[in-house]
Amino acid sequence: MEKRSETTIHDIARELNISASTVSRALNNNPIISEPTRKLIEKTAKAMGYRPNILAANFRTKRTNTIGVMLPLINRHFFSSVISGIEEVAYDQGFTVTISQSNDNFEKETKIAQTLFSNRVDGLIVSIGMQTTNYDHLKLFAEKKVPLVFFDRVVDKIKAHKIIVDDYRGGFKAASHLIEQGGKRIAHIGGPLNLKIYQDRLSGYKDALEKAGIPVNESMLVHNSLTREDGTNAIKRLLQNPEKPDAIFCANDTTALSVILYLRKKGIKVPDDIMVVGFSNEPFSEVVTPSISTIKQPGFEMGKKAAELLIKQIKQKDKPVRYKTLVMPTELVIRESSVKNRNK
Numbered sequence: 001m002e003k004r005s006e007t008t009i010h011d012i013a014r015e016l017n018i019s020a021s022t023v024s025r026a027l028n029n030n031p032i033i034s035e036p037t038r039k040l041i042e043k044t045a046k047a048m049g050y051r052p053n054i055l056a057a058n059f060r061t062k063r064t065n066t067i068g069v070m071l072p073l074i075n076r077h078f079f080s081s082v083i084s085g086i087e088e089v090a091y092d093q094g095f096t097v098t099i100s101q102s103n104d105n106f107e108k109e110t111k112i113a114q115t116l117f118s119n120r121v122d123g124l125i126v127s128i129g130m131q132t133t134n135y136d137h138l139k140l141f142a143e144k145k146v147p148l149v150f151f152d153r154v155v156d157k158i159k160a161h162k163i164i165v166d167d168y169r170g171g172f173k174a175a176s177h178l179i180e181q182g183g184k185r186i187a188h189i190g191g192p193l194n195l196k197i198y199q200d201r202l203s204g205y206k207d208a209l210e211k212a213g214i215p216v217n218e219s220m221l222v223h224n225s226l227t228r229e230d231g232t233n234a235i236k237r238l239l240q241n242p243e244k245p246d247a248i249f250c251a252n253d254t255t256a257l258s259v260i261l262y263l264r265k266k267g268i269k270v271p272d273d274i275m276v277v278g279f280s281n282e283p284f285s286e287v288v289t290p291s292i293s294t295i296k297q298p299g300f301e302m303g304k305k306a307a308e309l310l311i312k313q314i315k316q317k318d319k320p321v322r323y324k325t326l327v328m329p330t331e332l333v334i335r336e337s338s339v340k341n342r343n344k
Contacts, residue, residue, distance in 0.1 A: 085303020
């Protein structure tokens with residue numbers, strides 16, 4: 001069976017007995033083509049199964065109108081809300097978005113970055129994984145002048161726009177709230193300290209304790225990858241301390257949930273025996289029992305701002321860039337898991 005070839009503008013031109021340049025102008029909405037002619041050409045093109053040659057158009061403009069987005073986990077509410085913000089801006093500006101998740105795996109992150117670079121994305125928005133300590137795969141974008149914007153988990157060593165939340169203030173608010181509710185032995189389950197966001201959340205926690213005159217007990221600090229399993233292992237370890245915690249600040253809501261579930265299993269009441277605060281305001285934090293106090297991050301707004309900065313850089317690629325680091329505010333959301341002194 002003979003393979004049917006792609007319909008071209010020349011085929012449409014022959015069908016209508018007009019020039020190929022007229023067809024081209026009509027399909028590109030050139031105002032010199034009359035409305036009736038344009039509609040006739042579009043109708044004929046559709047009937048003949050014409051598909052525009054995007055690759056050829058991209059070759060002429062040296063743009064693919066595609067933005068790459070690389071992040072650790074798509075199933076986290078914070079990251080999915082960032083994606084929503086990115087897509088809203090990108091769609092309005094005529095860009096498509098290619099989304100990939102690294103699953104916090106360094107090798108996978110490296111391969112994704114190389115693939116996006118090879119596919120000639122116009123720019124990349126990225127939040128690095130927990131295992132990432134080498135940044136050569138991202139330096140490639142900067143060296144080749146492919147616009148790059150970091151959000152949440154950023155790389156200070158690479159010059160690029162960065163959008164972060166005030167993680168220090170978030171940690172400070174969380175620990176201060178637990179202190180206000182009567183916490184004296186406040187533990188912290190944090191993320192890996194190669195990432196600045198977890199350094200900052202830890203610093204905020206420590207400064208809140210110091211301000212209240214509570215010494216930081218190193219045996220009350222646990223750092224891991226903040227998965228459900230890690231959260232369970234962390235609370236098991238903390239309960240083995242001679243002095244058990246009466247409050248815990250968890251660096252994400254996933255850990256906070258696993259801590260609460262394990263404490264319930266052991267007959268330890270939250271918040272009466274141990275208070276818990278998480279971070280990120282995942283949707284489940286509001287509907288579980290007890291509902292989880294947490295630090296809310298403006299993910300959607302971060303995504304919008306990341307896309308705006310990236311697209312502006314793409315469109316003004318030949319102009320010098322003054323890189324910005326935008327710090328977005330956090331909000332303490334108080335729920336049942338941390339309100340010990342209900343009459344206070």
